[in-house]
Amino acid sequence: MLMINVRHNWPEHPPYTMMRTRGNTEYMLLHFYDALDISINHRHLHVKPGGVIVLSPQTLFACHAKSAYRLDWMCIIGNVEESMHIYGLAPDILYQPNSHERITTIIEELEYEFYCRHFWWYRFVDIKIEELFILITSSLPQAVPISADVSIMHRFQSLHLEMSAYPERDWCVKNIASRIGICESRVYAIYRSLYNTSPTQDVINMRIDKAKILLRQGASISETAELCGYSNVYHFIRQFHKQEGLSPLKYAQAHSRKAIHE
Numbered sequence: 614m615l616m617i618n619v620r621h622n623w624p625e626h627p628p629y630t631m632m633r634t635r636g637n638t639e640y641m642l643l644h645f646y647d648a649l650d651i652s653i654n655h656r657h658l659h660v661k662p663g664g665v666i667v668l669s670p671q672t673l674f675a676c677h678a679k680s681a682y683r684l685d686w687m688c689i690i691g692n693v694e695e696s697m698h699i700y701g702l703a704p705d706i707l708y709q710p711n712s713h714e715r716i717t718t719i720i721e722e723l724e725y726e727f728y729c730r731h732f733w734w735y736r737f738v739d740i741k742i743e744e745l746f747i748l749i750t751s752s753l754p755q756a757v758p759i760s761a762d763v764s765i766m767h768r769f770q771s772l773h774l775e776m777s778a779y780p781e782r783d784w785c786v787k788n789i790a791s792r793i794g795i796c797e798s799r800v801y802a803i804y805r806s807l808y809n810t811s812p813t814q815d816v817i818n819m820r821i822d823k824a825k826i827l828l829r830q831g832a833s834i835s836e837t838a839e840l841c842g843y844s845n846v847y848h849f850i851r852q853f854h855k856q857e858g859l860s861p862l863k864y865a866q867a868h869s870r871k872a873i874h875e
């Protein structure tokens with residue numbers, strides 16, 4: 614996710630009427646400080662103080678206020694809807710979390726990073742927006758019902774962490790499907806939507822990453838292959854070369870020389 618504009622504690626004064634027409638390409642998060650009436654796709658809603666909504670692109674929005682009001686707002690592009698879905702949230706739905714001050718604090722931090730543009734600001738923004746979604750979900754007066762799809766997403770996220778920690782284990786699609794509790798055909802579709810790669814290629818990436826760490830630490834080629842889950846050392850060498858463009862031996866030699874010079 615990437616934030617393209619943001620303001621916290623933003624004042625609005627009548628007779629100004631906030632409008633959002635068709636043609637937008639970004640999501641817009643609104644966090645209201647005051648009670649007022651809004652319209653979403655011609656559906657009228659009353660917002661209580663602290664209300665939060667994320668408008669999806671092309672959503673029609675209008676706010677007609679009789680008195681001054683304040684709000685936090687930001688415009689976001691990227692996989693916003695997918696990220697919200699993981700935490701049981703959805704765009705164009707008004708939420709009333711019990712976390713007004715904490716939400717404002719996060720948006721204030723996002724505003725500071727957005728205008729300071731420190732080197733890793735875009736990663737900070739992505740992490741903070743996800744933290745914001747978690748905060749909204751966890752501070753709702755009543756828990757958000759977890760649908761079957763959201764439950765599956767949570768299982769995928771948990772299993773992916775285990776795969777990253779132990780890539781040497783047998784992570785064939787059949788085993789992944791069994792752990793998640795879905796059919797193998799769904800594994801491919803969901804995995805690609807979450808991680809933009811296939812489970813097979815992802816495991817290869819994880820194993821090669823682990824292999825590079827072991828080789829830099831001085832492990833032998835055969836030892837590295839075994840610790841990374843390869844029963845055939847020659848298969849490991851071929852896969853490493855295909856992935857990295859050089860053999861494990863040359864990789865180890867290059868990094869050992871680098872360590873000596875440093």
